[in-house]
Amino acid sequence: MKKAFSGEGLLVRIGRLYLAQRYKSRERVEQELHRKYEGKYRNAGLVLLFDLLMAFTVVAIVTLLAGILYLVTA
Numbered sequence: 001m002k003k004a005f006s007g008e009g010l011l012v013r014i015g016r017l018y019l020a021q022r023y024k025s026r027e028r029v030e031q032e033l034h035r036k037y038e039g040k041y042r043n044a045g046l047v048l049l050f051d052l053l054m055a056f057t058v059v060a061i062v063t064l065l066a067g068i069l070y071l072v073t074a
Contacts, residue, residue, distance in 0.1 A: 012042050013041075013045070014045035015040075015046075018045065018048045019032060
C-alpha cells in the first residue's frame with residue numbers, strides 16, 4: 001500500500017534535493033547535514049522554505065512601499 005502524502009515527507013524530499021544540488025558530493029552533504037541541520041533532511045527543507053518565505057515577504061513589502069510612494073507622489 002502506498003504511503004499517504006504528508007508535509008513532513010515533502011520537507012524531507014525538498015531537503016534532500018536542496019542539499020544534493022548545493023553540495024554535489026555525498027560526503028559534503030552528510031557533513032553539512034550534521035553540522036547545520038542536526039542530521040535531519042526535514043530541517044534543511046524547513047530552512048529552505050523559511051528562506052523562500054522571507055524573500056517573498058521582502059519583495060511584497062518593497063512592492064507595497066513602492067506603490068504607496070508612487071500614489072503619494074503622483
